[in-house]
Every structure is written in C-alpha cells, then in structure tokens.
Amino acid sequence: MEHTTVIHAEGLTRHFGDTIAVDRISFDVQAGEVFGFLGHNGAGKTTTIRVLNGVLDATAGKVEVLGLSPNAQGPALRRRTGVLTETPSLDDRLTARDNLRIYANLYDVPQDQVQSRVDEMLALFELSERADDKVGEFSKGMRQRLALARALIHQPELLFLDEPTSGLDPVASKQVRDLIDRLSEEGRTIFLCTHNLTEAQRLCDRVAVLEEGQIIALGNPRELGDQMGISLPLEIEVAADQINAACELLSSIEHATDVRARGSVINVSGLHRTDIPLAIERLVSTNIAIFQVTPGEASLESVYLALHRDEEAA
Numbered sequence: 395m396e397h398t399t400v401i402h403a404e405g406l407t408r409h410f411g412d413t414i415a416v417d418r419i420s421f422d423v424q425a426g427e428v429f430g431f432l433g434h435n436g437a438g439k440t441t442t443i444r445v446l447n448g449v450l451d452a453t454a455g456k457v458e459v460l461g462l463s464p465n466a467q468g469p470a471l472r473r474r475t476g477v478l479t480e481t482p483s484l485d486d487r488l489t490a491r492d493n494l495r496i497y498a499n500l501y502d503v504p505q506d507q508v509q510s511r512v513d514e515m516l517a518l519f520e521l522s523e524r525a526d527d528k529v530g531e532f533s534k535g536m537r538q539r540l541a542l543a544r545a546l547i548h549q550p551e552l553l554f555l556d557e558p559t560s561g562l563d564p565v566a567s568k569q570v571r572d573l574i575d576r577l578s579e580e581g582r583t584i585f586l587c588t589h590n591l592t593e594a595q596r597l598c599d600r601v602a603v604l605e606e607g608q609i610i611a612l613g614n615p616r617e618l619g620d621q622m623g624i625s626l627p628l629e630i631e632v633a634a635d636q637i638n639a640a641c642e643l644l645s646s647i648e649h650a651t652d653v654r655a656r657g658s659v660i661n662v663s664g665l666h667r668t669d670i671p672l673a674i675e676r677l678v679s680t681n682i683a684i685f686q687v688t689p690g691e692a693s694l695e696s697v698y699l700a701l702h703r704d705e706e707a708a
C-alpha cells in the first residue's frame with residue numbers, strides 16, 4: 395500500500411514564556427489514518443493542534459501539513475482541514491442551518507452547492523428536524539454534532555478533533571464516536587486528541603502518548619502492548635471433554651493469572667503475546683484438541699498505566 399504523509403512534524407516545539415508546552419516532538423500521520431494524540435490535561439495536545447493549523451507559530455522545529463507550511467500558508471491549509479476545537483463557539487442566536495451556512499460561505503463552498511451541502515450535513519448529523527431552531531436551545535450533544543457538521547461543511551481531507559466527546563453523556567459520546575468511525579471509513583485522515591483511552595483504542599490506528607510536551611510512546615496499541623510486555627486476554631476452544639486438563643495446563647504457565655472455562659471455551663488472563671506459542675505447545679503435547687485460539691488486544695489503558703509507572707520510577 396502506498397503511503398502519503400499528511401502531517402510531518404520534526405522537533406516541533408512551542409514555548410509560552412517559560413512554559414514549554416510542546417517539547418521537540420516528531421511524528422508522521424499517513425493519509426486515511428486515525429491518529430490518536432493522548433495525554434493528561436496540560437500535556438500539550440491543544441497547542442500541537444493549533445500549531446498544525448497555523449493558528450500558533452512553532453517556537454522551533456519543522457511542520458508540514460498536506461504539503462503546506464501552516465505558518466506561511468495558513469489560509470490555504472485551513473480550506474482543506476476541518477477543526478473541532480475544545481470548546482466550539484456556535485452562534486446561539488442563529489438556527490443550526492444558518493450556523494452552517496455562514497461557515498460554508500466563510501470556507502468558500504461554491505454558492506450553488508451551499509444549500510445541498512448544508513442539508514446533507516444536517517441529515518448526516520441527525521439535525522434535520524431541528525434545522526430551523528435556534529442553537530441556544532440545543533443540548534450539549536446536539537451542539538457537538540452541529541460543531542462537527544460545521545467542521546466538515548467544506549469537505550476537508552484532514553480533520554482535527556480536540557476532545558470531541560468530553561462533557562458528553564454516554565449516548566451522545568457514542569453517536570460522536572460512530573460518526574468518527576464513519577468519517578474514517580470514507581477515507582478521511584483524522585487527528586484525534588483525547589484523554590479517553592477506551593475511545594482511542596476503539597478508534598485509532600496509531601497513538602502517540604504525550605507527557606509534559608514530549609512523546610513518550612508511539613505506535614498501534616498492539617505494538618505498544620508487545621513492546622511493554624502488557625498482558626492480553628486469550629480465548630482458547632478445546633474439546634469439551636478435555637476442558638479440565640486444558641485448564642490445569644494453562645494455569646501452570648508462568649504469567650497466567652486467571653483461567654476460566656465455559657462450555658468448551660477457556661479464557662486466560664495475564665499472558666503476554668510471547669506466551670501464546672508456549673500455551674499452544676503445552677496443550678498440543680498433551681494431545682488436547684485445539685479448535686480455536688483468539689488473542690485479544692492489550693488494553694491501551696494498561697499500556698498507558700505502565701508508561702506512567704515507568705515515568706514515575708525514572
């Protein structure tokens with residue numbers, strides 16, 4: 395597969411007086427990827443988004459987005475990117491439709507396409523029925539959907555989402571996550587800042603973990619889990635009449651913490667990916683018939699917690 399680099403950051407740094415908000419970070423984002431940017435509050439996520447969009451200048455380092463320099467070619471860049479800021483400002487006195495229309499004009503959507511584009515966005519974000527109501531009356535979830543619709547009105551190829559589900563209830567969060575999934579399936583590149591690890595695990599192809607302005611880990615959740623020796627759940631299906639023998643063998647493997655059987659399926663916790671061949675070998679050498687082995691994914695949460703344990707120990 396051919397890779398096109400959409401974002402290239404090299405030694406990107408941003409200071410605010412004595413505060414080093416972003417400290418020499420380097421990463422690339424490829425076309426079509428959902429790239430997660432994770433970190434506690436104050437880690438430097440929002441500052442990075444603002445530099446990548448040319449809203450703030452970098453103090454040092456090199457940045458290229460869609461082949462453009464955000465600092466020198468900001469307006470040209472922003473015509474091709476959509477941004478959902480942390481606290482999007484909508485005009486409460488205007489209707490949902492007018493909020494979108496104004497943005498469409500601002501972003502040079504051709505006049506003869508504005509109406510259809512606005513209608514399409516309202517439908518996609520399930521706001522058609524409330525299109526002509528003032529936004530001041532909208533719930534938080536509806537406002538967030540409208541803000542996302544607005545960020546997409548000019549069909550940007552690259553989308554920056556800064557904590558898109560923070561402050562939303564579980565139902566609204568899920569709606570927003572499903573929309574992000576759908577946008578990603580359409581081939582859009584998404585740069586997603588979040589401190590929600592479950593969300594990142596579900597949505598992201600790769601993540602960068604940011605701490606005090608520095609990237610302390612970068613990769614897909616599985617790679618990170620492997621590198622750090624994080625355990626993953628393992629499901630093994632064996633012949634039903636051999637289940638007890640199989641459980642006993644699996645319990646004797648060094649890292650296994652919990653072994654549970656249900657019917658002919660065994661769930662093992664605590665094993666590392668590198669333990670899987672050993673587990674299979676033990677079962678096979680005892681003539682246990684294996685029908686299926688399904689490793690789960692190391693949870694991003696365990697990766698994240700392990701990273702922070704290492705940091706504290708250092």
Ligand SMILES: Nc1ncnc2c1ncn2[C@@H]1O[C@H](COP(=O)(O)OP(=O)(O)O)[C@@H](O)[C@H]1O
Pocket residue numbers: 410413414415433434435436437438439440441442
């Ligand atoms: N405009 C600003 N002026 C001064 N300090 C700022 C400004 N914006 C961000 N910071 C500081 O930079 C650091 C990173 O902030 P931010 O990028 O907002 O982090 P995050 O989005 O990960 O929560 C914080 O210490 C914050 O206080």
Ligand SMILES: [Mg+2]
Pocket residue numbers: 436439440441480556
């Ligand atoms: Mg932020």
